Amino acid sequence: ETGVTQTPRHLVMGMTNKKSLKCEQHLGHNAMYWYKQSAKKPLELMFVYNFKEQTENNSVPSRFSPECPNSSHLFLHLHTLQPEDSALYLCASSQDAREAATQYFGPGTRLTVL
């Protein structure tokens, strides 16, 4: 595996389900990010982790819960989601969280909430 991988690639869940998205980076980076991309809206930053520490929570509802057990893995735990949460969820990583660090994206998880 190379770059940034995400699983699953597609997920359909009901509003009462609990699921998790997984991201893994094989680039030796120390910062990881979750973004949400909805139709007709710009990519929105959700969470930032730098050296496993959460440094940013962009006013995300508590039904989204991130977890970063180490610098290579990032999870997004989902529970009691709403239909408006249906979107493409993108993981990214960068060498660190300096402003100049280039971020590389994974392929994304297409989430549909019924």
Place this chain on the structure above:
Amino acid sequence: QKEVEQNSGPLSVPEGAIASLNCTYSDRGSQSFFWYRQYSGKSPELIMSIYSNGDKEDGRFTAQLNKASQYVSLLIRDSQPSDSATYLCAVNMYSGGGADGLTFGKGTHLIIQP
């Protein structure tokens, strides 16, 4: 409110011509600027980064930055049908207190006509 503005298009350009994509940003203190290309159904891929005023060239791509005008642009020379995609402008509006991730524009949909 941190904002990045782009004309959503579509921008239609004949094959072989120069495509010009523009972006403005709200945070005067921003220092890092990125252009990503996103094909339909795919994740963003980095085209160029730029940090200093002026032009930066990489193959057929030239990024231009004017911090005084809070303006960044991307020129694509000798446009090819494979350049047809949505181009995302991203700005790292670093607050100094921690990593802020990237603020994205909505993207410009570029169509190269054969």
